[in-house]
Amino acid sequence: MLKTIPKISCSLLAAVDSDVALPDVLKKLDVLGVDIIHYDVSDNPKTLHLKDIDHLRQNTHLPFDIHLSVEDPTPYLADLKLQPDDYFCFHVENGLSWSQLENIRYQLGCNFGLAINTDTPVSELFEKAQILDYVLFMSATPGVSGGAFNDKVVDKIKAFRRAFPKVKVHVDGGVNHLSAALLRELEVDVLISGSYILKNDDHLVQLVKLFGRNLYLRVADIMRSHNQIPRVGPDTEICQVVLEMNTKLVGCTCVVDHDNRLLGLITDGDIRRRLIVQPDLSNLKAKDLMAPNPFVVKPDMRLLNLLRELDKRHAGFDVIPVVDSSNQCMGLVWLRDIITSHAL
DSSP states (O other): OOOOOOEEEEEGGGGTTSSSOHHHHHHHHHHHTOOEEEEEEESSTTSBOGGGHHHHGGGOOSOEEEEEEOSOOGGGGTTOOOOTTOEEEEEGGGOOOHHHHHHHHHHHOSEEEEEEOTTSOTHHHHTTGGGOSEEEEESSOTTOTTOOOOTHHHHHHHHHHHHOTTSEEEEESSOOHHHHHHHHHTTOSEEEESHHHHTSSOHHHHHHHHHTSOTTSBHHHHOEEGGGSOEEOTTOBHHHHHHHHHHHTOSEEEEEOTTOBEEEEEEHHHHHHHHHHOSOOTTOBHHHHOEESOOOBOTTOBHHHHHHHHHHHTOOOSEEEEEOTTOBEEEEEEHHHHHTSOOO
């Protein structure tokens, strides 16, 4: 199975002192394909403010990931209205009880978590972890943009994962292409990065580096097409189907109509499974063995979105047909080709 592909939460704090207005930053991040907007709120008046979220939300469709790094979170919670797909956390160091956390989670109605500072023992989370959707591990000083990554967090994540494998893990602080490589190996769910993305002229290149592999390529960039693709008609005899697969050295074939519209897919596994129960396949045609209406993708789909779609479907596809808007068969894309697409 593929490792978890982390979501990217871009920290808006890194744009506070820039020449670009925050609404314009949000609009650009929407286009780039960032998953979440990380929103740091602290007792420092120069940081972001909860009262501005409703206005800023008008400039993005992305969920907000609010990190409340304050001495006392209670006053900040009054009249706070969040959406179900938002994220909200304050610190385990605030010392709130289980019942207080439960009440706040119910009040907010969104993804709820606790943040933990670098020097705080991870065991501080254990008593309260079962009520959490996620934990935010700080790998630098909270509320300060551009801090260096502290690798103390690695052992803490490992220990927490062993104890609570179902609670999501977010990491914030000094996340760049080097630390992101380490965090991907730990299968962290969300990477939070601000300065690394926003204080570089080419935001897209920085995002690609965080993924560690060029998942911003499109399906069309790696699919096999034209004469590389086995194609047969629905009435093609099975022996000819096998011959077509063997000739193209591909373990499947697309079944298409006379206008090249995709009707189904036959894999060598389909043939083997049928042979177990029916040794003589000579009377069968392609339409008798094909899987009709297979999962397909469009050529302009990004590999990142494709992998996330497969993960959402819990799908184990080895090969996926590529079709255009008219269901014309354009090619095939292999999972192994996605995994080995060139790294930047």
